[in-house]
Amino acid sequence: MSSKMNIDQTGSGTIDEGLYSRQLYVLGHEAMKQMSQSDVLIIGCKGLGVEIAKNVCLAGVKSVTLYDPQPTHIEDLSSQYFLTEDDLGVARAEVSVPKLAELNQYVPVSSTPQLSIQDLKKYKCVVVTETSLSKQLEINDFTHENGIAFISADSRGLFGSVFCDFGPEFICTDVDGNEPLTGMIANITDDGTVTMLEETRHGLEDGDYVKFAEVKGVPALNNGQPHKVEVKGPYTFSIGSIDVLGGSAATGGIFTQVKMPQKLAFKSLRESLKEPDYVFPDFGKMLRPPQYHVAFQALSAFADTHNGALPRPRNDADAGEFLQLAKKIGTSFDSQLELDEKLLKEVSYQAKGDLVSMCAFLGGIVAQEVLKSTTSKFFPFKQFFYFDSLESLPTSVELSEESCKPRGTRYDGQIAVFGAEFQQRLSSLNQFLVGAGAIGCEMLKNWSMMGVATGEHGHIHVTDMDSIEKSNLNRQFLFRPRDVGKLKAESAANAVAIMNPSLTGKITSYQERVGPESEGIFGDEFFGNLSMVTNALDNVEARLYVDRRCVFFEKPLLESGTLGTKGNTQVVVPHLTESYGSSQDPPEKSFPICTLKNFPNRIEHTIAWARDLFEGLFKQPVDNVNLYLSSPNFLETTLKTSSNPREVLENIRDYLVTDKPLSFEECIIWARNQFEKFFNHNIQQLLFNFPKDSVTSNGQPFWSGPKRAPSPLTFDINNRAHFDFIVAAASIYAFNYGLKEETDPALYERVLSSFKPAEYTPKSGVKIQVNDSDEAPEAAANSDKQELKSIADSLPPPSSLAGFRLTPADFEKDDDTNHHIDFITAASNLRALNYEITTADRFKTKFVAGKIVPAMCTSTAVVSGLVCLELVKLVDGKKKLEDYKNGFFNLAIGLFTFSDPIGSPKMKFNEKEVDKIWDRFTLPNFTLQNLIDHFSEKEGLEVTMLSSGVSLLYANFQPPKKLAERLPLKISDLVEQISKKKLEPFRKHLILEVCCDDKDGEDVEVPFITVKV
Structure with a gap:
């Protein structure tokens, strides 16, 4: 089955799901189709313009055209990562085109040396950066009149501005970006009252629309027509009388929320300047947007009177002139507006600043707005968005006109804001980046522009155990098609060293997972020398481990993540904030086992069942066979420790004897038998136990409520779902045995047409689990030790199969040639047909079975920008909670929330207050007796229990003889003795957990102990 959909992108008639898979799960095929037919013009190719262009190219529009005839200047290199010193004097657009074109083979990129107003008719969306307000007005007057989306954006130091105008009649097809709600229905009464099954909440609101499927009694309800909802309660809603649909009542079925299009009217830029509508990014700064509305107009007015030049950094004369312009504009805009002169002067001071962090943040936002304009998907900005990160301004260095003046270096855009001394601090950082995927690539790009670790003592360490896959290219922008198969960390390090040659020799890449197994590499000395750690990980377990290491070594941690259009950032500051592990997300939702095994009612149930079936047919049995052949004590261990030894032994027998194929034809027969077993025989047995x-x-x-009565399937070679199952199952089974896969349909038809399935007679006494609380049927089957021994005795001895091994099928969702997703799709849909559940296509099945995390390059860019704004604060050494910001955003609806981090919790013992997370007792390698005495004498605490990992070193209730043996031992010797393991040579500390009683004999919570060894 092909992995490509018939959607036109570049005239080829297809869209490359292998490349766009993660993004498709955010936008969907229809939005991608619209985007692939949209031409985009971007004016201005400094840092912000090229960041927007980069994201738009990766997303997959029809074409991108650049306009920027300005020559490259040295200060442009502060944020424009496609420019080098060799490009000085060359037009920025000319340099950027070939490098942007490398990002996506499906998106042609070009530049135009001249641009007239009439030329704008070619484009679906026009993005304007680095352009005077008068020119913006001229362009917007034309785009507004001609139905062309218009976006303007500017980044000025720690200040940013975005304006969107999508015309007077823009249709938004998805206003919230959420997955449509869905739920199972108990019944629908004649007055249209819908009651949810088993008191599950529907989550709908008045005015929502729903459609129905699989409803019994009123077939017309299943026609896909939307019905308006009136909420009656958390478990009921009304759709109005259903008499007109030919029914008085209905039962069962599923409702699905329908996203209804919404028409939005945008004002032109000329109108909006007078009557602005604001998007508020930070509710703690609600009064600032009107100030910035005046300030950005004043910057343009200043540039108009100074031949395009902006106010000089920290220059009071320029700031005074700018302030007068702002007052004049402010009076004409709103006579009641009281301007904040201190705030406005800061805008003037930083106007020439060009920060890659702000460009990343704003560039991700603007690119998402471009995609909204071309797809009509998600709610756009209405209409002005002003943002600042003034908290990032350093306070530990003197900022003056002298310290912020240009030096003729690539960092001048950053020095204009942070000063030369702070630039030196950035160059001396020793950074550890964990992960070189989407966020990791963006982080390295930002660091290279910022000059992080470029100094004599600076260094960047980056580790990622993965290699580059095609699906990574859509959002991990440091990689190109030629890099597929290479190591991520190494490739990313090489890429950013090209962007900033000063990083050559300053980046060390690793392929190790950060965990207990790599502490010999990322050990005490390694962490001790770090400035901070940045996580760019995609799993919670690894995040928690890195968090624990940062707490132990008292290192700051920058944490972030994305999910589709959503993203979050967290800053962890030693002795100030809580750690990442202080709070955790709720566990992933799982399905009851009995539901998956016997009573599915949703396609997600059948997909989960099919995913388990894949493991049960092509992975677990094969691993067991190989262990049996290679491990002398495997059978003995299995009989003692396995929860289902009978299944293990039967698998080995079947895979080595009963069902061992010698040809691909036998693999087809095996697959055909699996069809009978799972989709006919097992269903017959279930109905024998529980007739309809x-x-x-x-x-x-x-068979009522969530329990659906199934029906056995009869194999039909002409049924595509049936045939697909045979092809996928036979192919993977052949892979297990190293047999050559056959693709000739005639072979399948010949083998299958001659196959005669055995008649199946349901058996009495077969137990079927009805509830999760019931004993699993395998428990009884595994209790017959004599029968288990008989099966074990029937196995061929390993010595008779010397050198023979099977190849397990390790599930891989992104390889379209391995049949894994094909098998799961076919098996899931056949089971869905058993239970009259609406089937799912390969695309949705891959999403669910592969547990794919939807991703967008836009969200990744925004996250990386916010993280780097926090990095600056850490380098500055800010000491107050309110100086730092944890962030959350949803680009689909333009939602941004920022909050102060939660402070680290405190605890007390003997009137002494300590930090619950960051404080610890640091002790030498005492004897156990010395340690107990130390706590008694120095802390007034009686040690009642002491442990190291899972090893209990001391407990006051232990026998006196055991205590007498342990008390004279050094802690390191005691740990080795109890764990029966020598301490690794690289380990410089031991972590001990201690329980204590205070002076009053009360049990108290105290910090952990670190022992230097």
């Missing part, structure tokens, strides 16, 4: 007219002990129909 069964009732419960309460007299209620057994």
Whole structure:
């Protein structure tokens, strides 16, 4: 089955799901189709303009055209990562085109040396940066009149501005960006009252629309027509009388929320300047947008009177002139507005500043707005968005006109804001980046522009155990198609060293997972020398481990993550904030086992079942066979420790004897037998145990509510779902045995047409688990030790199969040639047909079975920008909670929330207050007796229990003889003795957990202990 959909992108008639898969799960195929037909013009190719262009190219529009005839200046290199010193004097657009074109083979990129107003008719969206207000007005007057989306954006130091105008009649097809709500229905009464099954909340609001499927009794409800909702309660809603649909009542079925298009009217820029509508990014700064509305107009007015030049850094004369312009504009705009002169002067001071962090943040936002304009998906900005990160301004260095003046270096755009002394601090950082995927690539790019670790003593360490795959290229922008198969960390390090040659020799890449197994590499000395740690990880377990290491070594941690259009950032500051591990997300939702095994009612249930079936057919049994052949004590261990030894032994017998194929034809026969077993025989047995007219002990129909009565499937070679299952199953089974896969349909038809399935007679006495609380049927089957021994005795001895091994199928969702997703799709859909559940296509099945995290390059850019704004604060050494910001955003709806981090919790013992997370007792390698005495004499605490990991070193209730043996031992010797393991040579500290009683004999909570060894 092909992985490509018939959607036109560049005239080829297809869209490359292998490349766009993660983004497709955010936008969907229809939005991607619209985007692939949209031409975009971007004016201005400094840092912000090229960041927008980069994200738009990666997303996959039809084409991108650049306009920027200005020559490259040295200060442009502060944020424009495609420019080098060799490009000085060359037009910025000309340099950027070939490098942007490398990002996506499906998106042609070009530049135009001249641009007239009439030329704008070619484009679906026009983005304007680095352009005077008068020119913006001229362009917007034309775009507004001609139905062309217009976005203007500027980055000025720690200040940013975005304006959107999508015309007077813009249709938004998805206003909230959320997955449509869905739920199971118990019944629908004649007046249209819908009651949810088993008191599950529907989550709908008045005015929402829903459609129905699988409703019994009123077939017309299943026609896909939307019905307006009136909420009656958390478990009921009304759609109005259903008499007109030919029914008086209906039962069962599923509702799905329908996103109804909404028409939005945008004002032109000329109108909006007088009557602005604001998007508020920070509710703690609600009064600032009007100030910035005046300030950015004043900057343009200043540039108009100074031949395009902006106010000089920290120059009071320029700031005074700027302030007068702002007052004049402010009076004409709003006579009641009281200007904040201190704030406005800061805008003037930083106007020439060009920070890559702000460009990343604003560039991700603007690119998402471009995608909204071309797809009509998600709610756009209405209409002005002003942002500042003044908290990032250093306070530990003197900022003056002298310290912020240009030096003729690539960092001048950053020095204009932070000063030369602070630039030196950035160059001396020793950074550890954990992960070189989407966020990691953006972080390295930002660091290279900032000059992080470029100094004599600076260094960047980056680790990632993965290699580059095609699906990474859509959002991990340091990689190109030629890099597929290479190591991520190494490739990313090489890429940013090209962007900033000063990083050559300043980056060390690793392929190790950061965990207990790599503490010999990332150990005490390594962490001790770090300035801070930045996580760019995609799993919670690794994040928690890094967090624990940062707490132990008292290192700041910058944490972030994305999910589709959403993103979050967290800053962890030693002795100030809580750690990442202080709060955790709720566990991932799982399905009851009995539901998956026997009573599915949703396609997600059948996909989960099919995913387990994949493991149960092609992975677990194969691993067991290989262990049996290679491990002498495997059978003995299995009989003692396995929860289902019978299944393990039967698998080995079947895979080595009963079902061992010698040809691909036999693999087809095996697959055909699996079809009978899972989609016919097992269903017959279930219905034998629980016929369709069964009732419960309460007299209620057994097959009711969430329980759907299934029907066996009869194999039909002409049914595509049936045939797909055979092809996928036979191919993976052949892979297990190293047999050559056959693709000739005639071979399948010949083998299958001659196959005669055995008649199946349901058996009495077969137990079927009805509830999760019931004993699993395997428990009884595994209790017959004699039968288990008989199966074990029937296995061929490993010596008779010397050198023979099977190849397990390790699930890989992104390889379209391995049949893994094909098998799961086919198996899931066949089971869905058993239970009359609406089937799912390969695309959705891959999403659910592969647990794919939807991703957008836009969100990644925004996250990286916010993280780097916090990095600056850490380098500055800010000491107050309110100086730092944890952030959350959802680009789909233009939502941004920023909050102060939560402070680290405190605890007390013997009137002494300590930090619960960051404080610890640091002790030498005492004897156990010395340690106990130390706590008694120095802290007034009685040690009642002491442990190291899972090893209990001391407890006051232990026998006196054991205590007498342990008390004279040094802690390191005691740990080695109890754990029966020598301490690794690289380990310089031991972490001990201690329980103590205070002076009053009360149990108290105290910090952990670190022992230097």
